[in-house]
Amino acid sequence: MTEEFILSQSDGRPMYLQIMDQIKLRITVEDWNPGFKLPSIRELAIAAKVSVITVKRAYQELEGEGIIITRQGKGSFVAEIDGLGRQLREDELDGYLVQALEVAESLGLDIGTVRERLYEIAVDLGKMNGDET
């Protein structure tokens, strides 16, 4: 359950963000469902081979995002929100789309061009039929 927490040495992002991502991923793929009890901070620290304070930070941030809930003396749980996994998947996609828009903006491209490019790329990748417009 927790033994597969492996952090990437080449990922330049702070380790607490990597831990957050791995937890979100488990919720996204619905391995950890709403109400699931997360490992204790110390357990996860030992499993991921990172310091207790790093895991504590990750849990605090996830709490701030409303994804997990900590009950005094009982531990931390995945928030009881219907469709939380789907919501996280959508959030992830939105994150990439926001990045794409930011890059487009810095290149002076408008949203119409971005839409066209997205469509063309999908066609090139064979994800869409070029004729159906």
Place this chain on the structure above:
Amino acid sequence: MSNQLAISMDGVSKQYSHFRLDDVSIQLEEGGIMGFIGPNGAGKSTTMRVIMGLVLADSGEINVLGHAIPDDQARAKMSIGFASEDMNLYPTATLQWHMDFVRSIFPSWDQQYADALVKRFDLHHDLKIKGFSHGQKVKAQLLLVLARRPRLLLLDEPTTGLDPVARREVLDELMEVLADEERTILFSSHNTKDVEQLSDSITFIDRGCVIESQDKESYLERWRRIRFEVPEGSRTPTLPGVDSVQKAGRLVSMTTGNFEPDMPAILQDQGAVIHGVENMTLEEIFVAEVMSSRQGEAA
């Protein structure tokens, strides 16, 4: 985590003919792991020897696991495991002989754990130490300390000179120690990656002075590198609290140890186009800190 301190050093100084440990203050909570970083000759080993009662400080207060050092050091040492590169095992004796020896002194010796460690560290009971490789000697020394299950581990460069596999074995074992919330580790290392990964708190030392001693997350959070572009012919924007500015043509890279979320906006107001705000690794911060502290001394 309890707030009891495993190590408390307050204003500790020690004068040598060519080196001075100067007003060192360090506090480490029980159950925590502190990474102790500094260039060669910075005073890491001396500090550890002071904590261990092996070096007598000229001034300052030292308390380890509730015992005043040096007065009450004998009792403190029963609960401290100290391993250092400077210590040697007996070359003509076997590992088994060493284990029996340590067990005869420390009642806390855990034979089952010792046997498990021999296996995990891939060592041999019945081989004389002189037949051990460097990595095996380091692991053997660590085994002799770990199997006592001391409440405080003082490890001077526990991973230096180890190959990647041995390093992993040692670091994994240190994490296992921390499963027990009452056990504390202070380890020094050149390898900032190890320290960044394992430590709850970080202490930087250079030229005998503590430059920084703080919890790791707040510390990393303070540092950022802001990369931006300035229009040709315009002045490079300025900000208070910036540690270094590097300029190449229109591109500027600014590092700060006092990052505030509004900094990029302030730079933008001065005409900068922000390319990125990046977190820094402990290694980058370490180098920046040492350089800026030395410049401060020279000024």
